[in-house]
Amino acid sequence: MATRVRPSSKRCAVIGGSGFLGRHLVEKLLDRGYSVSVFDIRQSYELPGVTFHQGDLCDKQALLPALKDVSLVFHCASPAPASDDRRLFERVNIQGTRTVIQACVDAGVQKLVLTSSASVVFEGTDIKNGKEDLPYAKKPIDYYTQTKIEQEKLVLEACDKEKGFLTVAIRPHGIFGPRDPQLVPILVDTARRGKMKFIIGDGTNLVDFTFVENVVHGHILAAERLRSDSPSCGKPYHITNDEPIRFWDFMSEVLVGLGYAAPRYHLPYTLVYTLALLLWLLALILRPLMSFKPTFTPMRVALAGTHHYYSCDRAKQDLGYKPVVSLKEGIARTVQSYPHLKQGA
Numbered sequence: 001m002a003t004r005v006r007p008s009s010k011r012c013a014v015i016g017g018s019g020f021l022g023r024h025l026v027e028k029l030l031d032r033g034y035s036v037s038v039f040d041i042r043q044s045y046e047l048p049g050v051t052f053h054q055g056d057l058c059d060k061q062a063l064l065p066a067l068k069d070v071s072l073v074f075h076c077a078s079p080a081p082a083s084d085d086r087r088l089f090e091r092v093n094i095q096g097t098r099t100v101i102q103a104c105v106d107a108g109v110q111k112l113v114l115t116s117s118a119s120v121v122f123e124g125t126d127i128k129n130g131k132e133d134l135p136y137a138k139k140p141i142d143y144y145t146q147t148k149i150e151q152e153k154l155v156l157e158a159c160d161k162e163k164g165f166l167t168v169a170i171r172p173h174g175i176f177g178p179r180d181p182q183l184v185p186i187l188v189d190t191a192r193r194g195k196m197k198f199i200i201g202d203g204t205n206l207v208d209f210t211f212v213e214n215v216v217h218g219h220i221l222a223a224e225r226l227r228s229d230s231p232s233c234g235k236p237y238h239i240t241n242d243e244p245i246r247f248w249d250f251m252s253e254v255l256v257g258l259g260y261a262a263p264r265y266h267l268p269y270t271l272v273y274t275l276a277l278l279l280w281l282l283a284l285i286l287r288p289l290m291s292f293k294p295t296f297t298p299m300r301v302a303l304a305g306t307h308h309y310y311s312c313d314r315a316k317q318d319l320g321y322k323p324v325v326s327l328k329e330g331i332a333r334t335v336q337s338y339p340h341l342k343q344g345a
């Protein structure tokens with residue numbers, strides 16, 4: 001009888017490995033002695049120990065070679081939230097994730113770790129110390145979040161101990177750090193256009209921002225602790241810095257660190273949210289004629305003006321998680337990594 005060769009436990013694949021989080025994850029996996037296969041629609045770097053496979057994750061035939069002899073897969077690919085493209089999110093995050101699961105099963109992969117998002121429970125209203133048992137948002141704030149919910153459900157429901165296919169989801173929030181293409185660049189662009197003078201609301205709302213290395217640490221712990229007898233099978237885990245900070249203090253620290261002025265003047269939350277909603281509707285109506293992207297989208301205003309921070313107690317208890325980089329150090333390292341975004345550069 002032919003015996004199936006069990007893939008090496010030190011060989012893994014990172015789908016979305018060319019992205020911000022994906023690349024940090026790949027670098028840490030290499031440090032820890034893994035050999036890594038990256039699957040992404042684009043290739044953004046080269047590293048010894050990494051094999052690149054370029055393709056669309058919606059294509060199972062393209063995925064399979066990247067999963068050959070791999071026992072562990074990290075799925076951290078997604079279209080950028082700012083694209084606000086419903087069809088693209090549905091195709092990649094929902095149908096594509098079904099394809100990823102099928103490809104993993106066909107290739108004999110034993111563990112799948114999904115990068116979900118803490119936003120799957122966020123509806124635009126306050127969440128204080130939210131735990132994983134909060135229900136999924138019934139009215140998600142955008143298409144991105146809507147499809148991240150469906151994606152997480154698909155991955156967690158696919159966990160099958162009998163068949164030896166184990167899954168877990170990590171829910172980070174507000175990832176920042178060197179090479180982030182989103183948070184700091186958008187913030188600096190807004191400041192350079194003179195639009196970062198205002199604080200939305202009273203400025204006291206607490207939010208989680210998570211240094212990328214802590215997110216990576218959470219993913220690796222989840223993967224290494226995932227066994228058929230572990231409590232994490234088929235479960236989601238919040239991974240944050242565990243240091244909620246006032247949204248506007250975080251923005252101010254980054255801006256001041258890069259030489260820009262901190263926002264000072266207050267605007268009422270409801271007024272800004274209503275204006276953002278009207279602008280978003282206008283952009284939607286005018287889309288066939290012209291394209292414009294408002295900076296203050298309803299999603300960003302909701303994120304900037306409400307409390308939303310999450311408890312990591314479950315990750316601490318089941319995974320032994322503890323942040324490895326403090327918020328203070330994370331901000332300092334991030335600011336230092338963007339010399340080209342400094343005022344006057």
Ligand SMILES: NC(=O)C1=CN([C@@H]2O[C@H](COP(=O)(O)OP(=O)(O)OC[C@H]3O[C@@H](n4cnc5c(N)ncnc54)[C@H](O)[C@@H]3O)[C@@H](O)[C@H]2O)C=CC1
Binds near residue numbers: 015016041056077
């Ligand atoms: N950045 C943040 O604050 C947060 C991000 N997340 C999640 O973390 C994950 C990683 O996000 P980032 O690194 O920030 O984004 P990113 O945009 O830097 O990386 C995503 C990667 O996915 C790839 N990708 C997109 N569509 C693909 C497709 N059809 N086939 C193959 N590859 C494809 C992109 O090329 C890119 O390299 C995503 O799943 C995102 O939803 C969750 C919470 C917060």
Ligand SMILES: CC(C)CCC[C@@H](C)[C@H]1CC[C@H]2C3=C(CC[C@]12C)[C@@]1(C)CCC(=O)C[C@@H]1CC3
Binds near residue numbers: 175187
């Ligand atoms: C213009 C300013 C009011 C805001 C500038 C900063 C924002 C670009 C970021 C502040 C919070 C960030 C965030 C995300 C993207 C970037 C911000 C809106 C996510 C939506 C990324 C994807 C997720 O899963 C959740 C994140 C929440 C926080």
